[in-house]
Amino acid sequence: MDDQNKNLILATALSFLVILVWFVLFPPPEPSTQAEDTTISATEGETVQTPKAVGPAEGGGSAPVTAEAAPETQAPRVQIDTPRLTGSLSLSGGRIDKLSLKDYRVSLAKDSKIVELLSPVGSQSAYYALYGWAPGAGLKATDVPGPNTLWSLEQGETLGVDSPITLVWDNGNGLTFRRTISVDENYMFTVTQSVENATQAEVGMAPYGILARHGVGEDAELPELKNFFILHEGVIGMTDGTLSEIDYDDVRDFDVHPNERAQAEVFQVKQDGWIGFTDHYWMTTLIPEPGSAFRAAAKYDDRRKIYQTETVLPTLTVPAGESAQVTTRLFAGAKEWETIREYQAEGVLKFIDSIDWGWFFFLTKPIFWLLHNLNQLIGNMGWSIIGLTLIIKAILFPLAFKSYVSMAKMKELQPQMEALKEAAGDDRQKMQQGMMELYKKEKVNPASGCLPILLQIPIFFSLYKVIFVTIELRQAPWFGPFQDLSAPDPTSIMNFFGWMPWAGPEPGSLMATIFIGILPILLGVSMWLQQKLNPAPTDATQAMIFAWMPWVFMFMLGSFASGLVVYWIANNTITFTQQYLIMRSQGYTPDVFGNIKSGFKRTPKTGGK
Structure with a gap:
């Protein structure tokens, strides 16, 4: 091998060495050992931003609404139990806010607790999913169920595979709302929201879903992160075939959106898409039905240090004496390749790209x-x-x-x-x-x-x-x-x-x-x-x-x-x-x-x- 050849190899090796030094100087921190599932009273004065109704075609803007969160101890709960999931949902807002993964433990220690994914308001790192309706013309916020509405359990006892539950709420003015929730053998929830209009007038409202995640730490600005430069943690979404990955830092840097009155980035989805939060190994994702147009948004509430992703579907017009319903899905679980690939085969557009394959995706x-x-x-x-x-x-x-x-x-x-x-x-x-x-x-x-x-x-x-x-x-x-x-x-x-x-x-x-x-x-x-x-x-x-x-x-x-x-x-x-x-x-x-x-x-x- 001549000097020129050796110099090329040497330069390549030294370049490789520089990159290795970076890995050593900035290694991924050890995962936190979070408690499995504890009940902590929710704090009052909680802010949840719920969308305003949008037009039937445009999927336009939304505005934040402040709502008081009911203390955790005052709200009944419905258990969630499947072969792979355990937890519960609160009848306050119908929030899915306690969820742990039975197949995964925090560490290899024999007494290690199972991984907790979702946790209620009041816990150290609150993280939950909620659904509702944004009022249209002629309706007030109190006419539709919001993030703290106290629902009743109409059907079912425990949410499990092949055992859905149905929640019901009557607004007392002729509108009856129901929410049927089912879950499969893995990590996919199906949420069907319906409304019966017994009034004498036509009403309009827009169904929405929200994932909310509270910051933790001394400055209460970020969720728990691995914070390693080759790993994306934060908002992830698919908009008609285009993947978006937004770090939490970038979400905090959003400008105040004119229609949101909050720091937000809005995505207009014409046909297929999804949005949510991704961690190293876990993910939550809001998934409207394939073929549905909707507005997706990523938000940050600077005052309360809350990150949100949301989907708002076009306004449904419900004539007097009739009813309407809409079905969406929620993925909450581990980013297993086979599982995610199966959901992609079932119609979730490019769902396999939720795994962070990186720039060398054609090799990884x-x-x-x-x-x-x-x-x-x-x-x-x-x-x-x-x-x-x-x-x-x-x-x-x-x-x-x-x-x-x-x-x-x-x-x-x-x-x-x-x-x-x-x-x-x-x-x-x-x-x-x-x-x-x-x-x-x-x-x-x-x-x-x-x-x-x-x-x-x-x-x-x-x-x-x-x-x-x-x-x-x-x-x-x-x-x-x-x-x-x-x-x-x-x-x-x-x-x-x-x-x-x-x-x-x-x-x-x-x-x-x-x-x-x-x-x-x-x-x-x-x-x-x-x-x-x-x-x-x-x-x-x-x-x-x-x-x-x-x-x-x-x-x-x-x-x-x-x-x-x-x-x-x-x-x-x-x-x-x-x-x-x-x-x-x-x-x-x-x-x-x-x-x-x-x-x-x-x-x-x-x-x-």
């Missing part, structure tokens, strides 16, 4: 699909990652073969290249011209060895994205101490590399960076051995950088997800084997042991067998 999507199917076949995510590595290396093998053949030919040309250097002396232009002629004559491409390295970079980051973002990797076990491939290696010299029952250093701490686990050590060794397939560079500075690089990477990657380190170890091992066998088949046997010895002696070798 097929990589995850392949990894998921391997896991379905093998039943172990760790071995599936190794299987994925084998498949990726097989796909890239034609490029790797050309690269290693070219490298072997360049080794054979080493004596002629040395002769050219001696003949050219200090005339670098003459030397470069001579080398170009030699490469052309022998049909050698000196840059071909860099292509597999360059292709590995987007694949590496795409796999990192998949491992970090997808819930299928969350707490996914491999074997022994490696019970969460989305977390850093839990082993360390401090717990004798997992042989002792106590935990190693806290992930992300300085101690964890210094006292690394067995996987980062294997990574460093595999990179070091891969280097020894080639003699050390003749340039002293390059030789020093190349010598330190495996060990620097070893410590830096120690804080990465262990699944990613498993991939890199497997990739290095396969690359070493491929390169050794291919170069040997071309008549050049890499002197691995000789290069190791020369490395210790600090005297670069130039030959092979």
Whole structure:
């Protein structure tokens, strides 16, 4: 490999190193251990912004309305119980405001509580869904059910799969409202709102749905966040095929919308769409029926530190003596690929894009699909990652073969290249011209060895994205101490590399960076051995950088997800084997042991067998 080729590889590696430093300096914080499900009295004076009625076609603006929230202890509740969900809804406003996920726990600890998704007003991080009707012409706000209307349970006892419930409220002036709520075996609620008009006049009103999320923390401005730069957390929506991702900070920076009297961004949906909030692994989404026009909005109440997403459907006109109804859906659960894909197949437009695939979506999507199917076949995510590595290396093998053949030919040309250097002396232009002629004559491409390295970079980051973002990797076990491939290696010299029952250093701490686990050590060794397939560079500075690089990477990657380190170890091992066998088949046997010895002696070798 000539100096130009080595410089390109060195520049690529150093660029990669800079990005790795960023990952180490700004790692994702540990998830908070939130209590499972506690009953706390709601605070009074709660503000909920409910939409004003809009025209039948335009889905126009809305205005905030202040309503007093009924204290939690004063409102009866209806239990929610399915194979995957548990919680309850409040008859005050018919709010779905207590929901936990039975299949997921906060941590791997045996006594860990299940993950809580929604929580009522008054809790530390209130997060809930509510529905209602915005009054049209001729109606007052008190004529329609609002966010604090006390409903009655008309039908059903517990909301579960195949056991819907119906709430009813009579306004006392001839209008009777009902809300039927059902839930499937996963995370999708179906909400049907209806109104019976027993008055002598025609009435109009617009059905709406709201997701409200309160800020927490010292400044009470943001919900609990991972706050990692490769992960989107905040508002997510689909508007007729266009995906919108808005961070909470950006929602706070919205201008005051003229029709909202609040900081808001409004989206006019002509046919298909949805909007909601997304976290690392969980999501809530308001989903009107496919083919429905509606207005979607993202809002921020600066006074009370409340984020909202809402959908407002066109105004329904209900003649005297008749009734009307509208059905929408609410997703509240885990962002499981198979589950979300099924909902997409049922008509939720591009719902799979609610998973944060990132800029390299054209790589992350097929990589995850392949990894998921391997896991379905093998039943172990760790071995599936190794299987994925084998498949990726097989796909890239034609490029790797050309690269290693070219490298072997360049080794054979080493004596002629040395002769050219001696003949050219200090005339670098003459030397470069001579080398170009030699490469052309022998049909050698000196840059071909860099292509597999360059292709590995987007694949590496795409796999990192998949491992970090997808819930299928969350707490996914491999074997022994490696019970969460989305977390850093839990082993360390401090717990004798997992042989002792106590935990190693806290992930992300300085101690964890210094006292690394067995996987980062294997990574460093595999990179070091891969280097020894080639003699050390003749340039002293390059030789020093190349010598330190495996060990620097070893410590830096120690804080990465262990699944990613498993991939890199497997990739290095396969690359070493491929390169050794291919170069040997071309008549050049890499002197691995000789290069190791020369490395210790600090005297670069130039030959092979």
